[in-house]
Amino acid sequence: MHTHPGTEDRNAGFSDTTLRRHLLDHRDAGVLLVRTPGSAARIPDWVEDDPELPRVRSAGRWLATPGRFFPGFGRDVSEADLVQAAVEEAKAANGWCKVIGDWHPDQLALPLETLTAVVDAVHAVGGRVAVHCQTADGSANAVLAGADSLEHGMHLDPDLIDRMAAQGTAFVPTLSVFGAGADRRRAQEPSARRDWWLAGWEGMLPNVEAAHQAGVRILAGTDSFPCGTVMTEVDWLVRAGLSTEAALGAASWEARSWLGLPGLVDGGPADLVAYDSDPTLDPSVLARPSRVILRGRVVA
Known part of the structure; x- marks a missing residue:
């Protein structure tokens, strides 16, 4: 639900070859539907026509206002042009757009009024909005604007969780990418940035549990x-x-x-992953699919 196939290096840019390799890696792991909330380029049409590849739901290019993303890595737009750009990306992709709602902790988050205007405009054309947020203000603004999904949601104020549940905002916390870096962060010399990051991480697992208990839809994504x-x-x-x-x-x-x-229902897509034992009883088997069936064909 959160992955960015097609590029591994900001300097190398987006590559069709890398995109296909990444999607095959997902498929062989049993992932038959990929949501890519933001990319360095729009996902090309040939992906949907390739029977070997997972189905892809894209949010087009990352939408970044000045100072809030890696320069030139997404679609750089001014705050004044953001609403129009969001509608364009949603229409060009699968109805989704992705907005970078904040960046570094010492920078202002995207203003709430601007983000609300984006959400309203994209909803008006039948689209949905994913928001990258990792600061307290960025996460709060994403919820208050009525975003369809919080991507990461670091430093989320737990008092906003009930509002997320009521309005149907999903939470994609990408815990694994943060967890993988936690020990390295702890080993760093104390600094304001280190302490900010660790404080955000320490609140994420309790927030995910609280959100789940409140009825927020929690979705699994790996990010990196x-x-x-x-x-x-x-x-x-x-x-x-x-x-x-x-x-x-x-x-x-x-x-x-x-x-x-649809899932495993009559008339639904013939996508199926099988395991040698029940993964709800032994989740470790998820690393070893015994059969992967995509569009009715055994592919792995």
């Missing part, structure tokens, strides 16, 4: 590389307090339903 490691996110969601079945659903049937695709 290597691709094909969603099972690590399932493990982190279990550590956060979700049941194994709920964590598996966050990476499977719940995610698929949220993106508008």
